[in-house]
Amino acid sequence: MRCGRKRKGEIGLTLITCPNLHAYARVIGVNLTRHTGGVKGKYIHATRTISTRRNMSIQQYKSTLAHELGHAYYQDEPAINGHFHARQERKADEFAANLLLDHDDVQSAMVWNNNHLGATAIELEVTVHILKTWLNMERKNSKHELPRMG
Numbered sequence: 292m293r294c295g296r297k298r299k300g301e302i303g304l305t306l307i308t309c310p311n312l313h314a315y316a317r318v319i320g321v322n323l324t325r326h327t328g329g330v331k332g333k334y335i336h337a338t339r340t341i342s343t344r345r346n347m348s349i350q351q352y353k354s355t356l357a358h359e360l361g362h363a364y365y366q367d368e369p370a371i372n373g374h375f376h377a378r379q380e381r382k383a384d385e386f387a388a389n390l391l392l393d394h395d396d397v398q399s400a401m402v403w404n405n406n407h408l409g410a411t412a413i414e415l416e417v418t419v420h421i422l423k424t425w426l427n428m429e430r431k432n433s434k435h436e437l438p439r440m441g
């Protein structure tokens with residue numbers, strides 16, 4: 292699922308770029324459009340369209356677009372049930388974190404920025420929320436890989 296990556300910066304990160312995300316949207320048949328004001332992003336399943344708010348930072352834009360691509364990938368329709376809605380949101384966040392981040396980049400950016408989440412998120416061009424989602428997923432996964440005792 293990973294798109295092409297582009298090297299960036301002195302610590303050799305290979306960040307996914309906006310053109311990569313736009314190409315991915317085309318591959319899964321999603322139209323991209325913009326709106327002014329209001330929510331950061333929305334996915335309309337009937338027309339397979341993602342709309343993102345104008346004038347966001349690169350961190351917000353990439354994170355929002357990747358999150359909405361998650362809804363498109365899972366073909367989510369608005370959920371009325373609160374529990375189901377929360378689950379859709381978590382899955383879209385995890386999709387975004389997987390799409391935008393990889394283990395080596397997160398590791399080197401965390402070391403470079405002394406484990407400061409805000410600075411690391413800027414370095415990685417994602418929101419702190421997406422970075423935290425990534426770190427939680429990794430923590431859960433590494434727990435499963437721990438050797439069994441006895």
Ligand SMILES: [Zn+2]
Nearest residue numbers: 358362380383
């Ligand atoms: Zn969402």
